[in-house]
Amino acid sequence: xxxxxLPPHLRTLAHVGMxxxxxVQGSITQRxxxxxxxxxxxxxxxxxxxxxxxxRRPFLRFFVCGEDWSHESxxxxxxxxxxxxxxxxLVIGAIAGG
Amino acid sequence: MSKVRVxxxxxxxxxxxxxxxxxxxxxVSGPHFAGWELYHLKGSQVDPNRIYASxxxxxxxxxxxxxxxxxxxxxxxxxxxxxxxxxxQGPQKGESNKFVYNTSPEKGGKPLTxxxxxxxxxxxWEFKRVWHIEPSLTDADTVYAGVEDAAIxxxxxxxxxxxxxxxxRGHGTGPKWQPGxxxxxxxxxxxxxxxxxxxxxxxxxxxxxxxxxxxKSWKPINQGLKSQYIPDPNAEVGHCVHHIxxxxxxPNVLFMQKHWDVMRSDxxxxxxxxxxxxxxxDFGFVIDVHAHEPETIYVVPIKxxxxxxxxxxxxxxxxxxxxxxxxxPLTKGLPQSDxxxxxxxxxxxxxxxxxxxxxxxxxxxxxxxxxxxxxNWAPIVRNLPAVxxxxxxxxx
Numbered sequence: 001x002x003x004x005x006l007p008p009h010l011r012t013l014a015h016v017g018m019x020x021x022x023x024v025q026g027s028i029t030q031r032x033x034x035x036x037x038x039x040x041x042x043x044x045x046x047x048x049x050x051x052x053x054x055x056r057r058p059f060l061r062f063f064v065c066g067e068d069w070s071h072e073s074x075x076x077x078x079x080x081x082x083x084x085x086x087x088x089x090l091v092i093g094a095i096a097g098g
Numbered sequence: 099m100s101k102v103r104v105x106x107x108x109x110x111x112x113x114x115x116x117x118x119x120x121x122x123x124x125x126v127s128g129p130h131f132a133g134w135e136l137y138h139l140k141g142s143q144v145d146p147n148r149i150y151a152s153x154x155x156x157x158x159x160x161x162x163x164x165x166x167x168x169x170x171x172x173x174x175x176x177x178x179x180x181x182x183x184x185x186x187q188g189p190q191k192g193e194s195n196k197f198v199y200n201t202s203p204e205k206g207g208k209p210l211t212x213x214x215x216x217x218x219x220x221x222x223w224e225f226k227r228v229w230h231i232e233p234s235l236t237d238a239d240t241v242y243a244g245v246e247d248a249a250i251x252x253x254x255x256x257x258x259x260x261x262x263x264x265x266x267r268g269h270g271t272g273p274k275w276q277p278g279x280x281x282x283x284x285x286x287x288x289x290x291x292x293x294x295x296x297x298x299x300x301x302x303x304x305x306x307x308x309x310x311x312x313x314k315s316w317k318p319i320n321q322g323l324k325s326q327y328i329p330d331p332n333a334e335v336g337h338c339v340h341h342i343x344x345x346x347x348x349p350n351v352l353f354m355q356k357h358w359d360v361m362r363s364d365x366x367x368x369x370x371x372x373x374x375x376x377x378x379x380d381f382g383f384v385i386d387v388h389a390h391e392p393e394t395i396y397v398v399p400i401k402x403x404x405x406x407x408x409x410x411x412x413x414x415x416x417x418x419x420x421x422x423x424x425x426x427p428l429t430k431g432l433p434q435s436d437x438x439x440x441x442x443x444x445x446x447x448x449x450x451x452x453x454x455x456x457x458x459x460x461x462x463x464x465x466x467x468x469x470x471x472x473x474n475w476a477p478i479v480r481n482l483p484a485v486x487x488x489x490x491x492x493x494x
Contacts, residue, residue, distance in 0.1 A: 009133055009158060038192065043177045045192025047158040052198050059157040093157045 176258030211272030319367030373422020431475030459485025
């Protein structure tokens with residue numbers, strides 16, 4: 001199972017706690033993780049990636065194993081620690097605004 | 099006994115205020131969707147328990163919420179709430195938040211049009227949020243959404259999915275539309291109760307438009323508007339209309355608060371004339387019509403486009419009982435010193451009880467109510483987040 005940590009507003013929207021576990025088939029990439037997340041929690045469609053283009057929303061970042069993966073290819077395989085559930089895939093909202 | 103439900107959208111959530119017909123004691127429910135911007139909530143006249151809400155965020159985009167129990171509980175239409183779902187087969191879920199602009203099949207799927215950007219160059223349409231939701235007058239599952247960048251969308255399945263009504267942006271004047279300070283938004287939708295194929299919309303900054311064929315085609319209805327801040331003050335489009343309103347019994351008579359100028363049309367928008375009269379300033383955002391007196395209208399004058407607060411620090415609603423030109427200040431119960439709030443374009447509404455109730459919200463978080471058509475005012479709440487919108491449901 002892949003662990004995904006969501007920002008607070010998306011936890012509220014999806015009625016979940018800080019972290020969710022999802023089953024991802026095939027290669028473990030940003031795209032496959034987010035596809036599986038949206039399939040399990042359809043209320044999150046459009047909130048992390050643009051509904052149409054599937055591009056990351058500008059004020060969100062993806063952190064993995066202490067690194068910013070936001071600008072990596074969505075099809076680049078994620079680290080084994082994420083694939084094995086040791087480390088979560090973090091969706092982070094920019095600290096901005098009031 | 100009659101009840102009143104006031105739906106308040108704010109910078110940090112939604113609030114539902116309820117009272118009996120006396121409108122003296124209020125229950126406050128909320129915040130719903132705490133921390134999110136709630137641009138607008140509006141209930142269906144067909145089914146008053148059906149309420150649609152526009153929940154939006156610069157981080158997480160647009161969410162459409164729907165309540166079927168008068169605002170007690172909410173769901174995203176078509177999306178099961180709560181626990182993790184098995185990955186869905188068949189029709190895709192989560193479509194209620196999807197607003198994708200129509201493209202032109204004859205041009206190979208290219209955008210319908212572009213609009214003028216701040217620097218005068220042409221710019222593609224980019225969806226940002228839903229500013230206004232207008233439920234159909236005849237079908238609780240049909241609802242319209244006015245969005246930024248300016249376009250009108252329609253749902254016929256209770257908000258589960260949305261399609262643009264492309265005739266508006268396809269009109270051909272898109273390259274002359276431009277964003278105002280608040281963005282290029284379609285903020286006003288007025289449905290004609292007597293003619294289901296007729297509706298009016300208004301855009302900042304393009305102007306007002308009307309359709310007579312259910313949204314297939316639209317025409318600009320801006321003749322008579324004069325805007326000194328655009329190259330041609332009498333242009334067909336480009337005017338910064340802030341809000342339009344009409345009385346349901348007389349939908350051919352329209353009232354408009356423009357960026358500057360309060361305007362009136364007696365011919366369904368074909369021509370307009372100014373009715374600012376003796377107002378202390380004719381800049382402002384809101385305008386509304388008394389529920390039982392089609393010639394009684396309300397505005398809240400704001401000092402200027404550079405100073406978005408009431409003149410002299412006095413919060414005054416102005417009422418005209420003559421359809422404009424002759425205005426009286428309504429001040430009883432409203433702060434008459436050191437008040438520097440704004441009243442945004444969708445933040446005034448009226449109920450339809452015998453003594454018409456008037457309601458408005460401020461950027462200072464107050465929602466004021468009058469249960470006697472504006473003669474006396476009292477705050478329902480004083481310390482909400484900045485109020486974006488106020489709508490009222492009169493319930494029997």
